[in-house]
Amino acid sequence: MHKQSFTARSIQKALDKVRLALGTDAVILSTETHRELSSGNVLQRMVTVQACRPEEPKAIKPNASDGQPVSFTAIEQLNAATSYIEQLYQEEQQTLESQHQQHLKDRRECPEDFAPEGITQALMNSGMSLQEVRVLLRAIPEDMTEKQVPAAIERQLKQLITSTTLDFTATGRSRVEPLIIVFAGRSGAGKSTLVAKLATQCELRDELPVAVIEFTGPNRQQHFWVHLQMQSLGIRTAQVSNATEMQEALRQFSDCAAVLIDTPAISANPQQTALINAVIRDIHADHCVLTHDVHTRPQATVALAQGLSQNCPLMLALTKTDQEKSLGHLVSLFQQIQIPVTLLSHSAALADGFTHVSKPVHTRLIQRIMGLEPASQGSVEREIEFNTEAIQNHVQDSFTLNFNPM
Incomplete structure (x- = not known):
């Protein structure tokens, strides 16, 4: 009997080698599991199977005293060996399935352990929490290469953080009535300054007639100096305190392409939110732009967004992004x-007061959120990049204005 050994990483692959070399009727003599060093000096599990070809039975007359054929013992051994191999195979499949389920569990609980080196730290350094990073990493397919991971995360964030553009020029050509946009936000979010800069861009650069209405409400100090500066530039403005005055001002500005409405700063008082909702409902606003200061916690803006009327499409303006x-x-x-x-929206110290979120600007915003913006690029160089891109993509930016009354 000539024994041969066949080694593979699993019992199934070792048996395949046996069948290929000795045929399907080969006799399995033994199996042994051991560990060997791979080419990368890593211990890996190996299985060695010893087998031989079956011997041809000799033509011997059966012994009269023996009630069973001579070949019965060989068949019995072969059946036992086959049963043993099948048992080993089933045990190995169970082990592999258990290892696979444990691997899936580990990826669900700690996906950062399977992410490319440095990607988790970069996302957390950008300001994301570990839980937020894990949500992004869990959605990445296991077979994705290391170089594809950042692009996959960017696509996820673009689906989460979408963008849209306020096109005042198009609305001016196609509408009979003015486009009515309400601006809302917390105190200090830069809402009033943003409204003034938008109006300046439309009136002076786009030569698009616009008007600004400041809805003061009953308890708000009016921004007289802002109105004086806009009026000196030819921008029509009005200050109103109730619904009747609001309707009268809208009638006066019916020949404009757009009317921008600045509302009182909203606090945690639900009555203030109800006041803004009443304005949106009464004037049939086309859009409501919610301002969010990137320095502040999100809870206040989330509560405000959830409290505002859902009958008017909401948009978001991120303010003080340069700081x-x-x-x-x-x-x-x-x-x-x-x-x-x-x-x-940027600070007043920069040349451009704000930037429309075009597709390239949206991509750069996502990359900043991911922490992929080059660290060596200073704020001045970023502004040059913004301006170059604006020209190439016909993005309209505001004129430089100083809204400091001092």
């Missing part, structure tokens, strides 16, 4: 409210 290096914390905001971003 914050890391924007990953915005993921928490957009996980709670799915509102498209339409404007990025």
Whole structure:
């Protein structure tokens, strides 16, 4: 009997080698599990199977005293060996399935352990929490290559953080009535400054007639100096305190392409939110732009967005984006409210007061949220990049204005 050994990483592959070399009727003599060093000096499980070809039975006359054929013992041994191999195979399949389920569990609980080196730390350095990073990593297919992971995360964030554009020029050509846009936000979010800069762009650069209405409400100090500056530039403005005055002002500005309405800063008082909702309902606003200061926690903006009327499409303007290096914390905001971003507002010290969120600007915003923006690029260089892109993509930016009354 000539024994041969066959080694493979699993019992199934070893048996395949046996069948290929000795045929399907080969006799399995023994199996042995051991560990060997791979080419990468890593211990891996190996299985060695010893087998031989079956011997041809000799033509011997059966012994009269023996009631069974001579070949019965060989057949019995072969059946026992086959049963043993089948048992080993089943045990191995159970082990492999158990290992696979444990692997899936580990990926669900700690996907950062399976992510490419550095990607988890980069996302957390941008301001995301570990839980937010895990949500992104869990959605990445296991067979994705290391180089494909950042692009996959970027696609996820683009689905979470969408964008849209306020096109005042198109609306001016196609509408008979003015486009009515209400601006709402918390105190200090830069809402009033953004309204003034938008009006300046439309009136002076786009040569699009617009008007600004400041709805003061009963308990708000009026921004007289802002109105004086806009009026000196030829922008029509009005200050109203109730619904009757609002309707009268809208009639006066019916020949404009757009009317921008600045509302009182909203606090946690639900009556203030109800006041804004009443304005939106009474004037049939086309859009409501919600301003969010990127320095502030998202809870206040989330509560405001949930309290505003759903009858008017909401858009989001992110303010003071130049003052914050890391924007990953915005993921928490957009996980709670799915509102498209339409404007990025910068501080008054920069040449451009705001940027419309075109597709390239949206991509750069997502990359900043991921922490992929080049660290060596200074704020001035970023502004040059913004301006170059604006020209190439016909993005309209505001004129430089100083809204500091001093």
